[in-house]
Amino acid sequence: MKILYTNFHAGPGLGGHNTYIASLAQALRARHQIAVAVPASSSLFAAAQDMPGVQAHAQDYPTRFGPMLAALASMSRLLREQQYDIVHVNGSSDHRLVALACLLMKRPPKIVFTKHNDIPVKPVGAALRSRLGTDHVIAVCEHVARRIGDSPYRRNGISTILNGVDVDFYRPADEEQKAALRLEYFGHKAHGKIVLGSNAGTDDYKGWIDIVRALAKLPRPMADRFHVALAGGALGNAQMAEVDALGLAGHLSYVGQLPDVRPFLNAIDVGFVLSYRVETISFACREMMASGKPVIVTRYAGLPENIDPGRDGWVVPPQDPASLSELLKAIADGTHDIAAMGRAAREKSVGQFGLDKFVSATEHAYQALLAS
Template sequence: MKILLTNFHYGRGGGHDTYIGVIARGLASRHQVFVAAPATSRLYAHAMAIPNVSALALEFPAKLKDVRRMVPAWRALRDLLERERFDIVHVNGSPDHRLLMFSMMGMKGPRPRVVWTKHNSIAIKHDFLTRVRATRATDVVIAVSDSTADFVNDSVYGAKPVAVVKNGVDIDAFQPASAADVAQARAALLGESQAGKLVVGTVTGFDWYKGTMDMVAAVAALPAAQREQFVVLVVGVEPNEDQWREIDALGMREQVRVAGFVEDVKSYIRAFDIGFVVSYAIETVSFACREMMAMGKPVIVTRYAGLPENIDEGTDGWIVPPHDPSALATALAQILAQRDALGAMGRRARAKAEREFSLRDFIDQTEQVYLQQLPKSPPAAS
């Protein structure tokens, strides 16, 4: 197959970058794979480094202020489609999906089959262009969780086939660390004085919808004797000025450690006792949750979107109501009282990752979605 993967983000695309990069790397040895993304994007830089993948600098302008750039972008994509004759175009957001729809109108030659992945819980519009995109520029939808599939089936895409393919992670790269490596990571990140505290960590950053400030507020709400036993370690988007002011108002400056954005999160996850992904908007199944579980960390998630699909509550993690610091505080107090159980829970989290989060399964299932869209060969003459 000749496959084009597209993404519209100009900088960091978050889970989109991970998702597309994993597919491109996994399929490049057996198919012709192209990745189209803006030249300034993190995805484009990553695609350039993947063997046997062709990285294409392409923009997907979508806002009214970008209207002058839309026609050149549309022509560039249409020329690419006519020249390369892709079997599959896999789009991953509204801007690239919309531009593909316009580019296929009046194109010469057969049009590619179009796969669209719904990555988030943002409401699907019912406007005219979205309906046209669903009916005329989509052949199959990939949903990254069961809850996402339900969401898609209730939308204007409901008449299209929907395949559930949950995100896979590299469980060979995301391995549990030895006790010595964990101790070394904690000492390096926290210092000797705090290395013995219970480290609650995430790699989702401080974007508003991730709920990280809910975790900070939950720790702050604990009685002083319990509160002092926690450190909150956050990798990713740093707090904005308002969030820092709130952290200071809660008296949590010394207990919140911020690593910022890093390319390799594994050394930070090693230092965690437990992970958390407590989103209350936009989220689906979460690469971050699955990476932390693969490294043997039990994870707190909210009962939101596809997050609970990762967790067997009380076995390899905990499920709390979304955007509810009080419920989080109650869970943290219970976790602190049962700290000796965390090792066994982490081992069960790793076992689940091995059973259910396999990168190979993710790639194979995605490939099958593509293959099912190709014309069936006629039976051989007898």
């Protein structure tokens, strides 16, 4: 097959969309002709250039009419010249542009659309894209499949294919390595403490501030048993002002945007993804679990689909620091065996979250579509 992946994100962070595409491109490039068409400023563009056999095309997906015409001409030219079998789109902007470009073709490629987030589907736009520029839809979790099933996209057929991670790439470190990494990332601030960490992002909707608010509700000696660690984009001024106001600045380490999060994940004890909108199933959650960490998630969208509560993680209400505080109290009291839960998280990851299952299911969806 000749497959083109598109994505509109232009920033330097890898993010869920880019992780998704990079994983598929890396795995399928040995068996198929793979290309990506993304903004030149995207981290995915650089990643694709480093993948032998993968073609990287600089392509923007503007929303303003004038720039959109130039982008449409560029996409139309690419599709005519390359004659792809499948174009796999991953957001509304690239989906719209690809659909318009395909309208001008006598033999257009099949268009596969992955719904990555929990942003509501706009009925009018979805109806147009469904009828004019979609041949199949992939949902990244059961929650998204239900949402898409109630939208115009149900006419295109839906495959539920849960995101997979490379469980050989993400794996636990031994205790000696972990101790060294903790010292490297957190210095002596986390010595003897339970480190609550996340690489799920630092946008407001990621809800990371709720873990700090939960600590503030604990008796101070108990709060002092925890340290919070964050990897990702810059923290907001309002959030940091609140951390300072709560008197917990010394309980927080921010390590920035990391090119490789594995050492950071191996330095923490418990992961968390506390999103309250947009999120679906979270690559970050699965990366933490593959690294042998139990994860706290909110009861939002597809996040609970990752967790067997009390065995490999916990599920709490979104935006509810009081409930989160009660959980942290139980963790501090030793109610939960964190090491055993981490082993269970790793075991589940190997059995259910592996990259092979994710890639083969996606490849099968392409093959079935071309055979129909």
